[in-house]
Amino acid sequence: MQQNRHPYHMVEQSPWPLTASFSAILLTTSLIMWFHSLNMKPMLIAWLITVMTMIQWWRDVTRESTLQGHHSLKVIKSLKLGMILFIISEVMFFLSFFWSYFHMSLAPSMEIGMIWPPSGITTFNPFSIPLLNTAILISSGVSVTWCHHAILTSNLPQAKTSLFLTILLGFYFTCLQLFEYKEASFSISDSCYGSTFFVATGFHGLHVIIGTTFLTISFIRLFILHWSHSHHFGFEASAWYWHFVDVVWLFLFVSIYWWGGC
Secondary structure, eight states: OOOOOSSOOOOOOOSHHHHHHHHHHHHHHHHHHHHHHOOOHHHHHHHHHHHHHHHHHHHHHHIIIIISOOOOHHHHHHHHHHHHHHHHHHHHHHHHHHHHHHHHHHSOOGGGTTOSSOTTOOOOOTTSHHHHHHHHHHHHHHHHHHHHHHHHTTOHHHHHHHHHHHHHHHHHHHHHHHHHHHHOSSOTTSHHHHHHHHHHHHHHHHHHHHHHHHHHHHHHHHHTTOOOSSOOHHHHHHHHHHHHHHHHHHHHIIIIIIITTO
C-alpha cells in the first residue's frame, strides 16, 4: 500500500453529504406542508433523517481524528480556519437582524406611529429575565474557559465539572427564554417590532440549543478520554462557538431589551 507523503487527510467517499442534502430539502418542504395542512409526519421523518445523518457523520469524524490519527497538525490548522470562517458567516447572519432592527427603530415610519416601540407593544423589563439570562451566559462563558484550562493542564475532574456546569447553564437559559416567550404580550405578527424581536432572539435561542448540543457531544467524548492537552480541537471549536453565542446575546440585551425596550 502506498503511503501518503503529505500531512493532509484525503476524505474517503461518504454517503452523509447526500443524506444531509436530502434531509435539508425534505425538512424545508415538510415545514411548508405543516404550515398549510398541519401534517407533521413528513417533518418528523425529515428530522429523523437529519439526526441520524448527524450522529453517523460525527461518528466518522470522531473515528478519523481520534482512533485513526488522520487529523495532523496541518489538518487541525485547516479545521481552525474553517471554524473561524464559519463564525464570521454567523456574525454576518446576525448583523442583518441588527441592521433591520436599527433601520426601523432609529427612524420609525408613519405606519407604526413614528414611535419606538410601536404603540400597543408592551416590552419586557430588561432587568428581569433578560438580565438573569445575561448573567447565565456570562457565567457559562467563564465555566467553558475553566474547562479549556483544565483540559490543557490534564485536570480531568475539573474539566468534567466545569463542562457539565456549562451545559446546565445553557439548558437553563433555554428554559427561561421559553418561559419569556410564553409570557410575552405580543407575537411575531405584531408590527415590525414583534417580527424583529422574535426572529433575532429566536435564532439566538436556536444557536444556544445547537451550542448546548455541541458541548454535550464534547462532554461525552471527555468521559471516554478522547481529549488530551495537545489534541482537543473538537472541544475548542465548541468553546469558540459558545463564546460567539455569548457575545451576540450581549448585543441583543443592550440593543433590543435595554435600549429598544425603554
